[in-house]
Amino acid sequence: MxxxxxxxxxxxxxxxxxxxxxxxxxxxxxxxxxxxxxxxxxxxxxxxxxxxxxxxxxxxQVGDYRSARLLRDAVRLGFRSSAGPFRSFARVGFEPRPYQLVPLLMALKLDPIRLLVADDVGIGKTIEAGLIARELLDRGEIERLAVLCPPPLAEQWQSELRDKFHIEAELVLPSTAARLERNLSLGESLFERHPFVIVSMDYIKSDRRREEFKRACPEFVIVDEAHTCAYGAERGGHHQRFEMVRGLAQNPNRHIVLVTATPHSGKEEA
CATH class of the missing domain: 2.30.30 (SH3 type barrels.)
Structure with missing residues (x-):
């Protein structure tokens, strides 16, 4: 047979x-x-x-509540190490749509992951990027994560990671950085102390903070609104956001996922 x-x-x-x-x-x-x-x-x-x-x-044999809950927990834990293709499915708080798995499938074929997620507004780019991060965490391929985003989107990212992916991330903003740095050891970076961070791009792009972040940057980085980091002649080309992302990409082992609904501005020099 x-x-x-x-x-x-x-x-x-x-x-x-x-x-x-x-x-x-x-x-x-x-x-x-x-x-x-x-x-x-x-x-x-x-x-x-x-x-x-x-x-x-x-x-x-109806059983009881405790038995049913024990069975449910056993199934969820079993999914993480079973023959299923995705270990992260037991740790997400939603049911992904089939098309949202496409970036994850593409990412798992890359080493390192260098991926541009450029779906339209409302498709679920945050979910698609989060699925990649959650899967790599559950496979043990990464231990730390950073999301770079515009300041208005930081709290949204924090709630999405917490509610949908069970990832508790710290906000690194001008209003929170001093508190996060207060209890650091000598020579320790807050990016080394906190494994999951959501960082304001405007806060981190200055030369001093950029170099510190590059030194202690996690092995997986999501860049939201990535089109704002593009090389552009209207800003003299080498503006700070572009330099930030280019510097992170110089590490050949770092995974980077770029997220944007505007993959190209239409300008040839971008």
Missing amino acids: TYTVGSLVKARGREWVVLPDSTDDLLVLRPLGGSDDEIAGIYIPLEPVTPATFDLPDPS
């Missing part, structure tokens, strides 16, 4: 998911709800493998 990728089988007294490297005789399997460390190969001519079956729910 041939088992397709993603099908469920039973062997060695437990259920498994068939992985892509399987052949007709050799199945590469991951335990259902297990981790990559438990992946095993089973040679079908030597070991019995059967399709996995599960009993239908029994209406006479």
Whole structure:
């Protein structure tokens, strides 16, 4: 019998998911709800493998609230390390629309991630960028995150990250920077102390703050309203926002996602 990728089988007294490297005789399997460390190969001519079956729910065994909640929590935790394609889905507070997964799929094919998300207004660019960040965090590929945005959008980003992605980010604004720096150790940057930050582009673009941010910048950066950082002749070209983003991009290992609804101004020099 041939088992397709993603099908469920039973062997060695437990259920498994068939992985892509399987052949007709050799199945590469991951335990259902297990981790990559438990992946095993089973040679079908030597070991019995059967399709996995599960009993239908029994209406006479209703259970109780605690049991249902325990099952729900187990399923959510299992999603994070199971054979599903996205580990972040157990940590987001909404159901993404199918088109919002496209930037995530594209990002996971890049190393480092250098991506421009230029959907129209109202499509959900914040969600698309946040999904990439949440997925990398849950995969353990990044530990810190910075969002660079215009000051009026900072609180909106903070609430979106908190409510939709369970990421508690600090606001780095002229009104909050002094408080955040108050308890820092000698030589420590607030960007090293706080793993998740939302930074006002106008605050951080000055030469002194820009150099500090470049030194302690997280490994994943989202730049909102990225068109305001474009190279433009009307400002003499090398304006501060452009220099900021260009400096961050010089690190070959840093992931950068640019977000804008205006990917091009129509000017050839931009």
